[in-house]
Amino acid sequence: MTxxxxxxxxxxxxxxxxxxxxxxxxxxxxxxxxxxxxxxxxQQFLEAYEQLCNQVASVPGHVSDQLCxxxxxxxxxxxxxxxxxxxxxxxxxxxxxxxxxxxxxHRCVRDTRSLRFHIVRETGDPAEDARSGKRRLQASxxxxxxxxxxxxxxxxxxxxxxxxxxxxxxxxxxxxQVDDTTRLCRTSLFMHGNRVVRAIEVRxxxxxxxxxxARQPEVRxxxxxxxxxxEQDRDLDDPESARVFFTRAALPAVHxxxxxxxxxxxxxxxxxxPAREGGGMRLAELLARQDEAAAEDPHSPVLCSTxxxxxxxxxxxxxxxxxxxxxxxxxxxxxxxxxxxxVTALLDGDALGxxxxxxxxxxxxxxxxxxxxxxxxxxRSPEA
Numbered sequence: 001m002t003x004x005x006x007x008x009x010x011x012x013x014x015x016x017x018x019x020x021x022x023x024x025x026x027x028x029x030x031x032x033x034x035x036x037x038x039x040x041x042x043q044q045f046l047e048a049y050e051q052l053c054n055q056v057a058s059v060p061g062h063v064s065d066q067l068c069x070x071x072x073x074x075x076x077x078x079x080x081x082x083x084x085x086x087x088x089x090x091x092x093x094x095x096x097x098x099x100x101x102x103x104x105x106h107r108c109v110r111d112t113r114s115l116r117f118h119i120v121r122e123t124g125d126p127a128e129d130a131r132s133g134k135r136r137l138q139a140s141x142x143x144x145x146x147x148x149x150x151x152x153x154x155x156x157x158x159x160x161x162x163x164x165x166x167x168x169x170x171x172x173x174x175x176x177q178v179d180d181t182t183r184l185c186r187t188s189l190f191m192h193g194n195r196v197v198r199a200i201e202v203r204x205x206x207x208x209x210x211x212x213x214a215r216q217p218e219v220r221x222x223x224x225x226x227x228x229x230x231e232q233d234r235d236l237d238d239p240e241s242a243r244v245f246f247t248r249a250a251l252p253a254v255h256x257x258x259x260x261x262x263x264x265x266x267x268x269x270x271x272x273x274p275a276r277e278g279g280g281m282r283l284a285e286l287l288a289r290q291d292e293a294a295a296e297d298p299h300s301p302v303l304c305s306t307x308x309x310x311x312x313x314x315x316x317x318x319x320x321x322x323x324x325x326x327x328x329x330x331x332x333x334x335x336x337x338x339x340x341x342x343v344t345a346l347l348d349g350d351a352l353g354x355x356x357x358x359x360x361x362x363x364x365x366x367x368x369x370x371x372x373x374x375x376x377x378x379x380r381s382p383e384a
Contacts, residue, residue, distance in 0.1 A: 018295035020144040021256040021306075023086035024285050027118040028063070031089060033079040034113040042074060045108035049079070055101055056081070061088025086118070087281050090252065094310045099247060106243065113207060145258070147185060148206045151199040151251035151308045151315065158194050160229040165191055167225045168198075169377045174216040176381035182208045186380045188317065190270040190373035193353070194231075197251065197270060197373065199308070199317050251308045251315065255288035259295035260303040266319050270373040271332065273314040273343075274351035283346040284309035287316060290333040300330050312348065315373075324372070328364040332371065340364060 037045045049067055056062055065081035083089040092098055106112070120141060156164045168189055176184040182204025189198045202209040213219050223236060234245040275283040284307050291305045304319040316333065324331055334340040344359040344367065352359070352370040359367065 017143070018257050018259055019255070019292055020142050020258060021149070021253060022142075022288060023090060023254045024288050025118070026085055027120070029083040029086045029089050030117045030119055031081045031083065032115040032117070033081075034115070035077040035079065035109050036111040037075045037077055037109050039075060041108040042069075045077070045105065048104040048108055052101055052105055056092075059088070059092050061085065061092070082119075086116070086254075087285075089116070090254070090309075091281055094250070094252070096248075099244060106240070146203055148202045148204075149199065149253040149256060149306050149317075150202070150206055150210075151197055151253070151317075152246065152249040153195060153197045153251045153310070153313060153315070154245075154249045155231045156194050156196060156226070156229045157231055161191060161194055164196065164226055164229050165374075165376050167222055168196070171222045172218045173379050173381075174213050174219055176383075178204065178209050178212040181205065182212075183383070184209055184213070184381055186378070188268055188270070188378045189376040191376055192270075192272040192371075192373040195272070195313075196376075197272075197308075197315055199270070199306075251310045251313065253306050254284050254309045255291065255305075255307040257288075257291045257295045257305050258303070259300060259305075260298075260321070266303060266321055267324070268317065268319050268378055269324055269331075269375075271316045271318065271368075271371040272352070272373050273316065273371060274348040275312040275314055275346050276348050277312060279346040280309055280312040280314055283343065284314050286339075286343055286346070287314065287333045290335065290339055291316075294330060294333065294335065297330075301327050302331060302333075305333070325365070325368070328368040332364050332368055334364050334367075340367075 035045075046067075053065060053067075056065065061084045063082040063084060065079065068078040068080070070076035070078075081089075173187075174184065178184065182202065185201040185203055187198065187200050189196070191197070200209070200213075214223075220236070227234065227236075232245060232248065233241075235241040273283055273287065287307055291302070291307070294300045294302060301321050302318050303321055306317045308315045308317065318331065320331060329335050329340070332340075334343055344362075347359055349355055349359050354362065354370050359370075362370065
């Protein structure tokens, strides 16, 4: 594309009104990391940051970063970074490379809090922004429903699936009210083979809700009970071991679409889309685009869809009106053969338990059977 063509393009783009969350709109990303450093560890922290900064500079999509120290409390630091868009940042932050990179930094800190923002407005010369090829801004802000969606995923040892399912289904729900501003709304837990996915919906502060749940005795007992069955070892009494486990288990929501109002016949389902190596983000984006298009169809059975993605793991959590099998193509997010071909080309057939070459022929009804996750429990707080 020529510079003149870039300069003639509008710097803003309209957000589809059905979409309340998406990492695929092309906006630049601002990441803010709030850090509380151990007393006396400031120099060690600074050295760890310099090492990390040099490594991050070569990560695709990274633009710049800043390190700031509080003028009131020397133990409080702020790291900000800018990225070309959200996908390259998420690809990096959810990678094993990132886990290794930040390990020296975490040895110096008591607590961290990460916040991610799309850049919606900024001062400067719009024409210069266009000539330099910067990403476009949003014409209007997204309108959400006040709910934060997040998921965790991990695998258990083959042969222990039924035992783990019983443990995860048979415990008392934690107290939903976290504090004056935060409340647990819903927890949905599914399994596909030996993979477990726990999706949660929160109003308020997600981090406060996750910490609240982790402190509940009934939840702690369940976590301890499944420990012997996990493929990845962890020690919940060791903060670093727990941090690494839950960092690897994080399955962020990358897209959310609400097409219609929930009814008494609405049922929640989960679909698993394991991607070929390196194809997870692209697969999630294709599904997101198809969800956006389907939201305009008043006859679509899918009333709500949230796409979660990390590395090559993609999962869609959907609220469906009527039976799941009535319209397999629409439920899968595949409404024509061309779309099905593009998506199935990115799927890892081995992870779905199918011959990769047969996936296209299996779509959509056969693929729905392969992708469908088994419900373990779906709990809503009374006032959700």
